Amino acid sequence: MAEGEKALLEVRDLRTHFDTDAGTARAVDGISFAIAPGECVALVGESGCGKSVSSMSVMRLLPSPPARVASGQILFEGRDLLGLSNAEMCAVRGKDIAMIFQEPQSALNPVFTIGDQVAEAYQIHHAGSRPREAWEKAVAALRSVGIPDPESRAKDYPHQLSGGMKQRVCIAMALICSPKLIIADEPTTALDVTIQAQILDLLRTLRKEHNLSLLLITHDLGVVAEMADRVCVMYAGKIVETAPTRELFAKPLHPYTQGLMRARPEPGSSRHGRKRLAVIPGLVPAATQFKDDCRFRTRCPLADEKCGSEPALQAYDGEHCAACWHTSAAGVQAWDARDAKGGPA
Amino acid sequence: MSAPAAPPAPAAAPGVSKGYWQLTWIQFRKRKDAYAGLFLLLLLFSMALTAPLLANNLPWYASGPEGVSFPLVRDFFFPLDHLDRFYNLLFVTLVLLGGAAGLGTAVRAKPPLGAAWLLAGLFAAVLVDQLAEMLIFLAYMVRLSPGAFPGLLGWITGLVQGGQGPEPAGIWAVRLAELGAIGFALRKIFQLYRQAQALGTRTLWVFAGVTLFLLLFFVSRTVGGRNVMPDRYRELKASGQGTVLMPLIPYGAKEPDSARTDHPPTAGHPLGCDNNGFDVLTRIIHGSRISLAVGFLAVGLALCIGILVGSMSGYFGGWFDLLSGRLIEVFVCFPSFFLILTIIAVAPRRSIFWVMFAIGLTGWTGIARLIRGEVLKVRQLDYIQAAKAIGMKNSRIIVRHILPNALAPVLVAATFGVAGAILSETGLGFLGLGVEPPTPSWGELLNQARQDPVRLWWLMLYPGLMIFMSVTLMNLVGEGLRDAMDPRLRK
Ligand SMILES: Nc1ncnc2c1ncn2[C@@H]1O[C@H](COP(=O)(O)OP(=O)(O)OP(=O)(O)O)[C@@H](O)[C@H]1O
Ligand SMILES: [Mg+2]
Numbered sequence: 001m002a003e004g005e006k007a008l009l010e011v012r013d014l015r016t017h018f019d020t021d022a023g024t025a026r027a028v029d030g031i032s033f034a035i036a037p038g039e040c041v042a043l044v045g046e047s048g049c050g051k052s053v054s055s056m057s058v059m060r061l062l063p064s065p066p067a068r069v070a071s072g073q074i075l076f077e078g079r080d081l082l083g084l085s086n087a088e089m090c091a092v093r094g095k096d097i098a099m100i101f102q103e104p105q106s107a108l109n110p111v112f113t114i115g116d117q118v119a120e121a122y123q124i125h126h127a128g129s130r131p132r133e134a135w136e137k138a139v140a141a142l143r144s145v146g147i148p149d150p151e152s153r154a155k156d157y158p159h160q161l162s163g164g165m166k167q168r169v170c171i172a173m174a175l176i177c178s179p180k181l182i183i184a185d186e187p188t189t190a191l192d193v194t195i196q197a198q199i200l201d202l203l204r205t206l207r208k209e210h211n212l213s214l215l216l217i218t219h220d221l222g223v224v225a226e227m228a229d230r231v232c233v234m235y236a237g238k239i240v241e242t243a244p245t246r247e248l249f250a251k252p253l254h255p256y257t258q259g260l261m262r263a264r265p266e267p268g269s270s271r272h273g274r275k276r277l278a279v280i281p282g283l284v285p286a287a288t289q290f291k292d293d294c295r296f297r298t299r300c301p302l303a304d305e306k307c308g309s310e311p312a313l314q315a316y317d318g319e320h321c322a323a324c325w326h327t328s329a330a331g332v333q334a335w336d337a338r339d340a341k342g343g344p345a
Numbered sequence: 346m347s348a349p350a351a352p353p354a355p356a357a358a359p360g361v362s363k364g365y366w367q368l369t370w371i372q373f374r375k376r377k378d379a380y381a382g383l384f385l386l387l388l389l390f391s392m393a394l395t396a397p398l399l400a401n402n403l404p405w406y407a408s409g410p411e412g413v414s415f416p417l418v419r420d421f422f423f424p425l426d427h428l429d430r431f432y433n434l435l436f437v438t439l440v441l442l443g444g445a446a447g448l449g450t451a452v453r454a455k456p457p458l459g460a461a462w463l464l465a466g467l468f469a470a471v472l473v474d475q476l477a478e479m480l481i482f483l484a485y486m487v488r489l490s491p492g493a494f495p496g497l498l499g500w501i502t503g504l505v506q507g508g509q510g511p512e513p514a515g516i517w518a519v520r521l522a523e524l525g526a527i528g529f530a531l532r533k534i535f536q537l538y539r540q541a542q543a544l545g546t547r548t549l550w551v552f553a554g555v556t557l558f559l560l561l562f563f564v565s566r567t568v569g570g571r572n573v574m575p576d577r578y579r580e581l582k583a584s585g586q587g588t589v590l591m592p593l594i595p596y597g598a599k600e601p602d603s604a605r606t607d608h609p610p611t612a613g614h615p616l617g618c619d620n621n622g623f624d625v626l627t628r629i630i631h632g633s634r635i636s637l638a639v640g641f642l643a644v645g646l647a648l649c650i651g652i653l654v655g656s657m658s659g660y661f662g663g664w665f666d667l668l669s670g671r672l673i674e675v676f677v678c679f680p681s682f683f684l685i686l687t688i689i690a691v692a693p694r695r696s697i698f699w700v701m702f703a704i705g706l707t708g709w710t711g712i713a714r715l716i717r718g719e720v721l722k723v724r725q726l727d728y729i730q731a732a733k734a735i736g737m738k739n740s741r742i743i744v745r746h747i748l749p750n751a752l753a754p755v756l757v758a759a760t761f762g763v764a765g766a767i768l769s770e771t772g773l774g775f776l777g778l779g780v781e782p783p784t785p786s787w788g789e790l791l792n793q794a795r796q797d798p799v800r801l802w803w804l805m806l807y808p809g810l811m812i813f814m815s816v817t818l819m820n821l822v823g824e825g826l827r828d829a830m831d832p833r834l835r836k
Contacts, residue, residue, distance in 0.1 A: 059733075059734055061730060061733055061734060087738075090736045090737070090738055091736060092736070093733065093734055093735060093736035094734065094735035094736035094737075095736060098734065098735065099731070099734035099735075101727055101730065101731055101734075103727055106726055106727040106728060107727045107728050107730075107731040108728055108731070109728045109732075109746050109749075109750070110750070111749045111750060112749075120737075120745070121735045124735060124736050124737055124741075125736060170731070173731070173735060174735070177735075
C-alpha cells in the first residue's frame, strides 16, 4: 500500500488468545496489516498458523469464551470494530464486510432453496424490502456469479448443485449487499483444479467490477501469485514477512518463506528425477507452547543464540518487511546446502 | 365430511427440486404399516372432529308446527362445552382453509367465473366471522379463571365477551374489524383474479363443498332455531305432527337414559350402556375428542416449553444452560405421574385443561434435552457461521437455521409423547381424576368397569380397544417417521 493512501481495513497489533485447559493459546499474537480499497491481500502460512483465527477476529465471529481479543485495534474505515455493540456489528457483517468459507458443501443450509438463502442475505440488510424484490435481487446475484438459468436454479436445494456451483452461490450471498471487503478463507481448497481456476477467475472479475477489496486466505502459493497484490506470510500467530507479491516471489527474505517456496512442487523439476520436494522439517509448535523467542527457531536452518529473543518486523526494501535476525541472501544458500546433504531428516 | 384425508403426493417429476420434507414423505410411504397407521389415525381424528355430527340427540332437520329448524347444525356452530367448541371451531377452520386453497385456483380461472366471485366473497365473510369467533373463544378461555388476568387483558376480554348488561362497545370493534378484514380479503381475491391463470380440474368439487358448507353456516345463523332441547324434538317425533331427521347414532353424549343403566349391548345400543345410562358408542366417539385433545395439546405445550428452553440453552450455553440443566434434572427426578396428580389436586377447579397443563408441564424435559443436543450439533456447522457472517441476528438464526435442522428427532419424540399423554389421561380418568363427570372420556368408562369387570365386560373391552388402537397407531407413525427422517436409511 502506498504511503498516505487511506486504508479500508487496518489491523493493528491484534492478539487473539484462547483460554484452554492446557493454558492460553496465543493463536494470533500481534499481527498488523492494512488493506486499501480495491486491493487484494493474501494471508499465507501452514495449517494452524492462525489465518482463520485472524479473519474470524476481524468479523468478530469467534465464540468467547474461549476466544479473547487481548489487545489491538481493527479499524474499518477508521472505526474500531472491537468497540461496536453486537447489533452494530451485525450491521457491519454482510453489509460492509462479507465472508466466503472453505467448504461450500456445508456453508449452505440443506433445508432451504439457494434462492431463499441469497434473498435472505439481502433482506437482512434491507429491512422492509418486499419478498418479491429480494427474490429478484437474488436471481440477479446468481446470474452475476455465472449460475446458468438462475430463475429456475434459484429454486434448487443445495444438494442438487455441484461444489463449484455452491461456491458460486456463497459468493452471490457475500456480494448481494455490495460489501466493500470480502474475506475469503481458502475459497478454493475444497474444489478440484479446473473449478478452482473458474472460481478464482470469477473472484478476479467481480473484484474489478465492484472495486472490491479482498482478504484472501490460502496456503497455495500458486493462488497467491495469481490473485494477490500483496502478501502477508504468517507463522505461529505472527506475520513474519510482508511484501508486494512480485517482490516476495523474486526474493523471499525470511527463511520460512523460502522454505514455503521450496516446498512448492515446480513444474519440470521432477522430470530431472534427482530433485525431491523440499519439506520444512518439524511441525508448527502448539499455540499454547509459544515462547518469547523466534517461533521458527526450532525448524530454522539458520537458528542460533540470537534467535532466543523475538525479532521485530523490519522494512528492508521499501514495502518489503521481514522479521528475522538473519535476513540476508545467506538464507537461500543454507537451504541449498541442506538439500545437497540428502534432504531433511 | 371433508376431514384431512391422506394427502395425495404425486411423485415429483425428475429435475423438480425435492425438499427435505418431501423426501421424508416419500420415505415414509415406503413403510406400509406406518402409512396405514397414519391413515387410520387421520380417520380417528376425523371422527373426533365430526363427533357431534355422528352421534347426537339433536336432529339434523326438524319441521313441525313451530316451523323448520336445523338444531344439530345450530348446536355444532354454537356448542356450550369448551372442548366441543374448540373441536368444532377447529373443524370449521380446517374446512375453511381447504376451501380457501381450492377457491384460490378457482378465482384465478380463465375465462372468469361469476360463481367463483360470489362464493369467494361470501367465503371471505365467513372466514373472517370464524376468526372473530375464534378470538372471542380464546378471550373466553383466558377468562376461565376470573381475576387471574386483571388489568389490560381483563379489560380487553371483558370488552370482547361483553358483560351481563347491554351489548358492549367491544362487539362493534369486532364488527368493524370484520368489515375491514372482509375488504382486505376481497382486495386480495381481486388481485388473484387479475392474474387469471389456468383453472384446476378439482374446482367443481371445491365449489360444491364450499357451497354446501356456506349453506349450512347461514342456515345455522338464520333458521337454526334457538331451541336446542332434545325433548321437544322427541315429542315432535312421537306426536307425528312433523318430520325429524336424526343423525346416525341418535343419543346425546351427556343425556342419560336411566332405564338402561348397565345395559349390555343390544340392537339399539350396539356397545351397550354404562352406569349412568349413557350409550357407550356415543361416549366412545365423543371421548376420542378428550383423548386426542389431551394427547396433542399436552404434547404441544411440552413442545413449546421444550423447544424454547432447549434451543436457548443449546445455542447460548453459559449460565442459562447450567440453570436449565439443573431445572430439567429436578423435573426428571420427580415421578411424573405423582407430579401430575399433585398439580390436579391443587388446581382451583377440575377441568380437562388442567389435565393437559399438568401432562404438558411434566413432559417437556425430554424434548428440551433432545433439542439442546441437536442445537449443539447444528450450531457448529458452517452454515450457521455463514449466517452470522452475513449479519443475521441470533434469534433469527435459531428460528430459521437451527430449529428446522434440529426438529426432526423432536418430532418423532413428540409422536411417542402423544401416545404417552393419551395413556396418562386414561390413567387419570381411571382413577377418577380426569374430566368432570358428565364429560365423556375413555378412562372414565374404564373407571366404571372397575366395579365388576367381568359382568360389565363391554365397559372394559371397547374403551380398552380404543386406547390400545390409538396408542399403537401413534407409535407406528412415530416409528415410521423416525425411520423416514434418518438419512442413513434412505434409498
Ligand atoms: N476454539 C479454539 N480453542 C483453542 N484453540 C484454538 C481454537 N481455535 C483455533 N485454535 C488454535 O488456533 C491456532 C490457529 O488456528 P487457525 O484455524 O487459525 O489455523 P489456520 O491457519 O486457519 O489453519 P488451516 O490452514 O488448517 O485452516 C491453532 O493452533 C489452534 O490450535
Ligand atoms: Mg483455516
